[in-house]
Amino acid sequence: MWDHGAGADETPGMVDSSNPDGAVRAALALDRAGRVPEAIAAYEAILARWPALADLWYNLAVLRRRQRELEPALAAYAEALARGIARPEEVHLNRAEIYSDYLRQDAAAERELNAALAANPRFIPALLNLGNLNEDLGRREEASRLYERILALDPKCHEALARLANARDARTPAPELIARLERALAAPGTAAAERASLGFALGRLKDGAGDYRAAFAAYAEANRASRASMAPGTPSYDPKRQEAWIDRLIAAPTPTRPPGPRDRAGPVPVFVCGMHRSGSTLIEQLLAAQPGVAAGGELDLLPRFAALELAPYPASLAAVTPATLEVLATRYLDEIARLFPGARYVTDKRPDNFLAIGLIKSLFPEARIVHTVRDPLDTCLSIYFLHLDHGMGYALDLMDIGHYFREYRRLMRHWKMRFGADIYDLDYDRLVAAPEETVGALCRFLGIEPGAGGHDRAEGRAVKTASVWQVREPIYRRSSGRAANYAAELGALRAYLAAPPA
Numbered sequence: 001m002w003d004h005g006a007g008a009d010e011t012p013g014m015v016d017s018s019n020p021d022g023a024v025r026a027a028l029a030l031d032r033a034g035r036v037p038e039a040i041a042a043y044e045a046i047l048a049r050w051p052a053l054a055d056l057w058y059n060l061a062v063l064r065r066r067q068r069e070l071e072p073a074l075a076a077y078a079e080a081l082a083r084g085i086a087r088p089e090e091v092h093l094n095r096a097e098i099y100s101d102y103l104r105q106d107a108a109a110e111r112e113l114n115a116a117l118a119a120n121p122r123f124i125p126a127l128l129n130l131g132n133l134n135e136d137l138g139r140r141e142e143a144s145r146l147y148e149r150i151l152a153l154d155p156k157c158h159e160a161l162a163r164l165a166n167a168r169d170a171r172t173p174a175p176e177l178i179a180r181l182e183r184a185l186a187a188p189g190t191a192a193a194e195r196a197s198l199g200f201a202l203g204r205l206k207d208g209a210g211d212y213r214a215a216f217a218a219y220a221e222a223n224r225a226s227r228a229s230m231a232p233g234t235p236s237y238d239p240k241r242q243e244a245w246i247d248r249l250i251a252a253p254t255p256t257r258p259p260g261p262r263d264r265a266g267p268v269p270v271f272v273c274g275m276h277r278s279g280s281t282l283i284e285q286l287l288a289a290q291p292g293v294a295a296g297g298e299l300d301l302l303p304r305f306a307a308l309e310l311a312p313y314p315a316s317l318a319a320v321t322p323a324t325l326e327v328l329a330t331r332y333l334d335e336i337a338r339l340f341p342g343a344r345y346v347t348d349k350r351p352d353n354f355l356a357i358g359l360i361k362s363l364f365p366e367a368r369i370v371h372t373v374r375d376p377l378d379t380c381l382s383i384y385f386l387h388l389d390h391g392m393g394y395a396l397d398l399m400d401i402g403h404y405f406r407e408y409r410r411l412m413r414h415w416k417m418r419f420g421a422d423i424y425d426l427d428y429d430r431l432v433a434a435p436e437e438t439v440g441a442l443c444r445f446l447g448i449e450p451g452a453g454g455h456d457r458a459e460g461r462a463v464k465t466a467s468v469w470q471v472r473e474p475i476y477r478r479s480s481g482r483a484a485n486y487a488a489e490l491g492a493l494r495a496y497l498a499a500p501p502a
Contacts, residue, residue: 020050027056036063047079054083058091065094070102089123092116096129100136104297104339109133124150124157131160135167143167158184158194165201170208178205192229196222200387207385212485219385223396230390237393237400246407250414252314254358256365257325266337267294267346270446271360273353274372275408276392277382279428283372284349286431286439291451292344299348301332302356314358329363345448354408357415357423367422368446371412374428376497377483377490380405398489402496410501429480 027042043060047053061076077091085091096112099105110133116126131146147164150157161184165177181202185195199222206215230236270287272280288295305328306313310320336346353360353369360367380401388395394404416423424445431438443450483490 020046020053024053024056028059031059031063036067039063040067051079052083054080054085057083058085061091061094065098068102070098074098087120089116089120089126092119093123093126093129096126096133100129100133106133106137122153124154124160127153128160128163131163131167135163140167140169156187158190158198162194162197162201165205168205170204173209174205178202178209181205192225195225196229196387198222199225200385203385207485216486216489222387223384226387226390227396230393234390235393237397237404239400239403242394242404242407246411249314249355249358249411252317252358254361254418255317255320255322255325256362257322257329266333267340267343269296269332269336269364269367270345270347270370271353271357271367272347272349272370272372273357274351274426275354275374275379275383275405276351276388276395277386278351278372278374278379279426279431280349280351280372282428283370283426283431283439283442284347286435287345287347287442287446287448289451290443290448293448294340294343294346296336296340296346296348298350299336300350301335302348302350302353302359305332306356306359310359317358317362320362325362332363345446354412354415357419361419361422369419369423370426370442370446371423372426372428375481375483376405377494378481380493380497381483381486381490398493399496402493405497406501432480 023042023046027039027046030039030042040060040063043056043063047056047060050056057076057080061073061080064070064073064076074095077095080091081088092112092115096109096116099112100109110130113126113130113133116123117130120126127146127150131143131150134140134143134146144164144167147160147167150160151164154160161180165174165181168174168177181198184190185198185202190198199218203215203218203222206212206218227236270293272284274280284295284297287293309324309328310316336343336348340346351372354371357369360369380398383395383401384398386395394400424442426438426442440450
């Protein structure tokens with residue numbers, strides 16, 4: 001592929017289309033300087049004259065994808081393949097990620113991953129992604145076989161071992177798998193990120209076996225390893241910064257847009273929020289079992305609006321115009337209509353949507369919001385037992401989780417005072433005790449006509465969250481009161497959560 005390293009004497013500038021090498025160097029310099037629109041234009045100018053340059057088609061595709069121009073990105077990747085690019089398996093992998101993560105076309109993603117493996121049967125990233133896709137689709141045995149295939153190719157691929165353990169039903173005894181995890185954890189040279197993945201998997205199996213003291217120890221060590229694996233410069237959780245952020249959200253106004261997009265045809269968004277591990281995935285899947293409801297999953301539209309068009313958010317809400325809000329609302333509705341054609345309702349299920357309720361009500365004044373709640377100790381413990389992204393640094397420490405929970409609770413009190421009639425508290429423990437009654441009441445609140453089997457487990461739909469296996473089981477109650485198994489370890493957290501607000 002073309003060398004992406006620009007020489008010291010190279011500066012971004014105009015492309016000299018009479019010389020391919022000079023033109024390529026200039027285009028690469030634009031790319032490395034982060035001047036994405038100019039780099040795209042430069043690559044396209046070169047390729048219009050020299051279309052056989054497969055590596056430049058690949059570079060163009062990468063930038064198109066970064067710009068969220070997904071169809072042009074797929075087309076550019078296809079050109080790279082047609083032009084005989086080296087390592088075509090990497091191109092197929094990138095195409096699969098677009099189909100799966102952005103376009104929700106899992107069958108197309110699976111075809112691309114199989115094409116990657118046809119080109120290189122030993123390509124472990126494609127095997128890992130195909131295993132993950134099979135997990136999303138509820139194919140436990142297929143996923144497990146893929147992870148074992150990886151381990152046959154590379155016995156030290158600890159990520160595959162951790163995923164194999166996570167695909168196992170934790171209620172069934174797994175002494176041989178526990179032993180494999182423990183050997184991998186004890187092996188010299190196991191990196192901190194690998195110890196984290198292995199440790200969370202070990203904790204899950206120990207918990208399933210009822211060995212709670214050993215489970216908690218495994219989870220505690222996994223969280224320490226996760227913290228140690230954080231990239232340099234990654235900010236740790238700062239309670240004061242979180243408090244200031246919640247203060248700004250509470251102080252921000254809630255401007256509204258004129259009624260335009262809501263009167264058009266297309267799906268109605270249903271916003272689901274709550275703490276992680278509070279039942280949001282389960283309720284989304286139960287809603288998706290109703291006629292006309294599509295499970296949107298963790299859409300990133302609202303965070304993108306806040307980070308880009310509305311930066312600095314939420315201060316920008318003080319000056320945002322109704323016209324801007326109308327444009328954003330229309331873009332949101334257009335996107336969910338494109339992703340879920342024919343749906344009457346689409347769930348936007350991000351736990352952290354609770355941070356965006358002000359923005360939701362600005363864009364969609366009549367929006368109804370489902371707020372999932374669960375026993376605080378059960379919620380916090382379950383978060384501590386989950387291998388979350390480092391962007392959620394609070395999850396690495398029980399007391400940080402407790403602080404985050406208290407701030408979440410403070411913000412939700414504010415939203416309930418402002419928009420209480422449009423926020424429905426869905427209690428997880430009540431849901432698992434009386435699913436039909438609870439789902440029926442929620443559907444009435446949302447104006448959704450409930451269908452038969454509204455409390456069945458998810459079938460035939462991809463589930464792209466940590467709850468992928470739980471929501472495919474019949475509804476069970478064993479997670480209610482789970483914190484009682486760890487009473488000795490949770491004493492300080494229990495007292496902190498019970499303390500009155502400062």
